[in-house]
Amino acid sequence: MENSITPQRVIVAPKASVLVESLRDIGYSLQTAIADIIDNSITAGAQNIELLTDTDSEIPAIGILDDGQGMSREKLLEAMRPGSISPSNKRPDYDLGRFGLGLKTASFSQCRRLTVLTSHNGITSCAVWDLDVVAEVDDWVVEFPEDYRDIPWAERLGDTGTLVIWQKLDRLIDAKNNDNRKNLVRQIDETATHLELVFHRFLSGETGLKKIRMALNGRDLESYDPFYSKHPATVFGPEDVFRMEGREIRIQPVTLPHHQKVSNAEWKKYAGQEGYIRNQGFYVYRGKRLIIHGTWFNLARQTELTKLARVRIDMPNDMDAEWKIDVKKSSAQPPAPVRERLRRIINVIGAGSTRTYTTRGRKLTSDNRLPVWSRTQDKNRISYGLNPEHPAFRKFAGSLTEEQKAEFSRLLVLAGAAIPIDALFADISSNPEHVSPIAMNTDEFADTVKATYFQLLSAGCERDAIVLMMSSAEPFHSNWKQAETIINALEEGLHPDE
Template identity: 45%
Template sequence: MDRDTLIEAMRPGSKNPLDNRDKNDLGRFGLGLKTASFSQCRKLTVVSSQNNIKTAALWDLDYVAEQNDWSLQLPEKEELNNLYMIENLEENGTLVIWENTDRIIDDTVVEKTEHIIYEKIQDLQKHLELVFHRYLAGKDKISIYINDSQLKPFDPFFTAHPATDELQKEIIVVNGEKVHIQPYLLPHYTKVSAHDYEYYAGVGGYLKNQGFYVYRNKRLLISGTWFRLIPQSEMYKLARIKIDLPNSLDHLWKIDVKKSHASPPAIIKNRLKKIIEKIAGASTRVYKSKGARLAKSDVAFWERYSARGEIRYTVNKGHPMIDAFVKKLNKEQKYEFSEILDLIADFFPKDTLYADLGNNPKEVVFENIVTDTELEEKALLLYQNKLFTLENLGILNKMEPFSKYTKNWEKFFAEQIQKGKI
């Protein structure tokens, strides 16, 4: 910037938000540089070089308070050589310097300030890698460094993974401008490595980060919200939807000065509701399908009932092995056993299971019997207790866990008879 442009840039509210802007312009109110800086420091110096001609301007809040006047200071050329990192300013470029930072460490902190600063730097890194991830990647990518460490783009849609489901893109035209909407379904944890699953959960996890991601000129404004169109749900947590806005629609989306809040206009809300129905349904199918049995079973120990908007799970008392066991009981024992099965079904720990599947799905283990040898031992024990016969041996092929047997049950029991073991 030259001198006049720099002075204008340092003026709070230097832009009329109603003015027409370049389509790639990220600013609107002309407040970002100043308000962001004053939220962290009391002295802001900006040095800009154009064709190696350097110009500087600074705001010093202590000086403003002392003079009781909002006076922008313009350092003389000889003062520039003493500024921090001035030697790194290129022929054409701009250097922003914060001094007297009073918000990084508050007055309550008395020790371990290095640890607190390190945590804040880590938070800053994650924030920048998400908000500007589309600038940090691609053909015309830019580079951002923190303490000589280059930032890596954090793509919340995990588009690089083949298991990410990129659904049908939609375009909504508002006032002659296009709003692009691209839904994604992130991979289920069974499709990715443990590291990638944790990494792409993002800060706060999958549940918090589901929903819409609103971008203006590729800069992320809002993330992880359904705009109150639907509540956050465990079943929708794999759904993330990218919305690309042109800067000409800022006023319709009610984008605030901090660019941290937006609200879609009514015409777009109605379309988003329909898109959500498709996306949420697809996300639910992905989430639920991974909980299905690894081997299909026609003879299940549990039954699912759905009626009048309610879903219940009960023990299948008609299961052949349960039925065989019941036949060995007297009338009183049959009644008591039936009551026990009802109690087991009624007090199934669904809340705990739901929480575990949501928070730590990889750690939930449903099956302990895994080898053919263990299955053979279990099958022999059940046969010896007359819970099935050789005539209905075929039920083992339809019933978990015995349906996972990699060999042939008929051949196995034939060998047991030949060896005289049964």
């Protein structure tokens, strides 16, 4: 609008060579950048998405190939424009984009040369942003090459689909340093793991979503469900549906299985790379794509006791302003009314996740008819101690003089008071699966079974009561089959005719 330029209104256009360099630093990692490119493939209806890498050749490259709807030449030109669509435009609910920036900003964050080769209705078009050209010309120049021969993986593009290629990977590879290339291979593997989490609902093809295949250099990625939904010991809390200006937010608390309910491999897998403590919290999905996880949004602390709690939050793609979604789709803040709701849910969850632990604790002592250790709770104080009422202790005490009895009782109190609680807590927090009572060998175990059986028998207990007591107490409970065989053999020896 020429007449809008007056002495009071001057156009101050950005300097292309400078702004384009600044656009590189809005905080993407390789993982978030690739996920942003894949968002576009999913929005374009792709069913197969390939992440392709060439880290060895002279001109290393990373490619993202899809079989989505592709783009016409006009659409491609618009796609290359930084700010192609206004963030305030209404988008269909499956559209994972918002800002009209991701393709450019994600690519520039990792490379200086972005090529987009795309086919739509059998017509192939190609466009290139080369930041060295932008710097040289100092203008927003996009090239449209006609010869596609030098474009890596160009032959793999189908009749419809898009291939995004990054070259001049200055942020990822130092041309002179080979260690650097190895480092890139590791980063790409980590990216694959990230994609398995972020897009897990697409990869598994959950109800209502078209299943998408993703692969890294031909290796299929596997859906990684952070809730381990299919395990029978995963506990789903009630789903809470929150409505805000006609839009729905669905919130569902989940408690992961306790480590004794899963194998060691499963326990490690569902800890995730950062471990259970740091991976507890809200998992926010925008259009079924995970944008943020492992945070309580400052509403609670990540503690050992709540480490199995994860809360799934599903929000639509048209609440980005309210949730303060950023261009990278990797940060979000719940709007005030949702925050209030989350605060309430946290109280319930805190209890939920704690319960998985304390029920085990309670169970061990209350169902246990033969507690060697007793757990006592007095208001907020919980203490553990050796139980002098245990028949083995009682029987032994019975064989002592009054003086020795008093000494023995003092020893029991001393041993109980000296439990190394801090060390135990630290070990259980970091490696619960590695903490276990001292292992007994088969002979020691058999001796302990026999000794306990006879002690209880001579303490006047009935046979059935003995079996009940022993089967619910450690170390017999965890090895009950073995213990039962020993007891049966003992009883046969005692009553050979029965």
